[in-house]
Amino acid sequence: MCSNKRKIVLVGTGMVGMSFAYSALNRGLCDILVLVDLDKKRALGEAMDLNHGLAFAGSSMKIYAGDYSDCADADMVVISAGVSQKPGESRLELLQRNTEVFGSIIGPVVRSGFGGVFLVATNPVDIMTRVTYELSGFNPNRVFGTGTTLDTARLRYLLGEYFCVDPRNMHAYVMGEHGDSEFVPWSQAMIATKPVTDVCGDSGGRYRMEEVERLSTQVRDAAQRIIEAKRATYYGIGMAMVRIARAVLSDENSVLTVSARLWGEYGRKGVYAGAPCIVNRNGVDRVLELGLSEQEQEKFDASCDILEENYGGLEL
Numbered sequence: 227m228c229s230n231k232r233k234i235v236l237v238g239t240g241m242v243g244m245s246f247a248y249s250a251l252n253r254g255l256c257d258i259l260v261l262v263d264l265d266k267k268r269a270l271g272e273a274m275d276l277n278h279g280l281a282f283a284g285s286s287m288k289i290y291a292g293d294y295s296d297c298a299d300a301d302m303v304v305i306s307a308g309v310s311q312k313p314g315e316s317r318l319e320l321l322q323r324n325t326e327v328f329g330s331i332i333g334p335v336v337r338s339g340f341g342g343v344f345l346v347a348t349n350p351v352d353i354m355t356r357v358t359y360e361l362s363g364f365n366p367n368r369v370f371g372t373g374t375t376l377d378t379a380r381l382r383y384l385l386g387e388y389f390c391v392d393p394r395n396m397h398a399y400v401m402g403e404h405g406d407s408e409f410v411p412w413s414q415a416m417i418a419t420k421p422v423t424d425v426c427g428d429s430g431g432r433y434r435m436e437e438v439e440r441l442s443t444q445v446r447d448a449a450q451r452i453i454e455a456k457r458a459t460y461y462g463i464g465m466a467m468v469r470i471a472r473a474v475l476s477d478e479n480s481v482l483t484v485s486a487r488l489w490g491e492y493g494r495k496g497v498y499a500g501a502p503c504i505v506n507r508n509g510v511d512r513v514l515e516l517g518l519s520e521q522e523q524e525k526f527d528a529s530c531d532i533l534e535e536n537y538g539g540l541e542l
């Protein structure tokens with residue numbers, strides 16, 4: 227870390243960024259939080275508003291609206307700037323517009339002398355993370371995205387409801403694109419250490435795999451349902467971002483399904499996709515290779531192919 231004060235620069239103070247900031251303040255995530263946005267007045271107003279909550283927060287935090295020079299001694303730059311989906315629009319449809327947005331962000335961050343970890347949330351997050359990696363020239367371990375962390379949390383919530391088990395004791399992952407081609411490797415889903423397939427098989431018909439498998443469709447469609455209902459999703463991702471940032475700042479070696487650059491894992495090279503990773507102060511320390519079934523590997527490949535094709539069509 228750059229100093230003993232944990233410093234985060236947040237770029238993009240819209241709904242996602244400010245949900246992250248609000249959750250960060252409540253969790254005492256860092257010592258210094260700098261807000262940067264194209265709309266400087268908005269960043270100023272958000273900083274004022276958050277500062278008025280400091281008297282009620284559990285720990286102190288210096289919060290102010292700043293600029294890219296503030297990245298010089300930051301531990302993390304968290305990016306949630308750019309456009310979001312309208313009802314019926316896919317995440318991939320945001321790619322060109324958000325690549326242009328990142329063209330004005332990554333250069334100034336790097337030129338500040340930033341030497342920390344990039345965490346990207348902007349959609350389509352896997353490709354925007356790869357764009358950040360390419361534009362920054364950073365070590366790929368230090369550039370990663372929120373990936374399928376939120377989808378995994380949604381899955382665990384639904385599984386917890388179905389089996390009446392605390393979601394924190396549900397061990398199951400969503401992998402691949404944070405988007406329509408994501409999938410759940412059910413062979414790797416457990417309640418405590420018992421496979422979900424066995425729990426269903428031993429339940430005398432009370433729990434059924436067909437019903438469990440349908441939950442992955444609900445996870446995949448959750449964002450569209452929320453966007454139709456309230457125009458945007460932000461609390462869940464804000465909390466997921468804080469969870470990931472904590473794993474970095476506290477050097478936790480936590481397993482999180484972030485978007486990481488694969489380099490041979492799951493037979494893929496170069497693509498950024500959601501997979502369980504060990505996250506610590508270096509960013510993504512390593513990608514965990516689960517024993518996927520043949521069918522699951524095919525789903526992972528199909529998802530990575532979509533990410534590759536879309537990245538290949540970009541002009542950086």
Ligand SMILES: NC(=O)C1=CN([C@@H]2O[C@H](COP(=O)(O)OP(=O)(O)OC[C@H]3O[C@@H](n4cnc5c(N)ncnc54)[C@H](O)[C@@H]3O)[C@@H](O)[C@H]2O)C=CC1
Pocket residue numbers: 237238239240241242243262263264265268306307308309310311320324327328330331346347348349350351372373376404458459460463
């Ligand atoms: N990774 C995930 O799981 C999720 C990702 N998202 C994504 O997060 C992104 C942000 O969503 P919202 O906060 O709802 O959007 P928003 O429209 O509320 O906020 C976007 C912010 O970015 C700022 N901005 C735009 N261009 C900029 C630039 N060049 N430099 C600095 N700031 C700039 C805007 O001024 C605005 O404040 C979207 O791409 C959305 O799809 C949203 C939910 C979940």
Ligand SMILES: CC(=O)C(=O)O
Pocket residue numbers: 311317349376448449459463
């Ligand atoms: C918008 C989005 O990516 C999500 O809520 O999953």
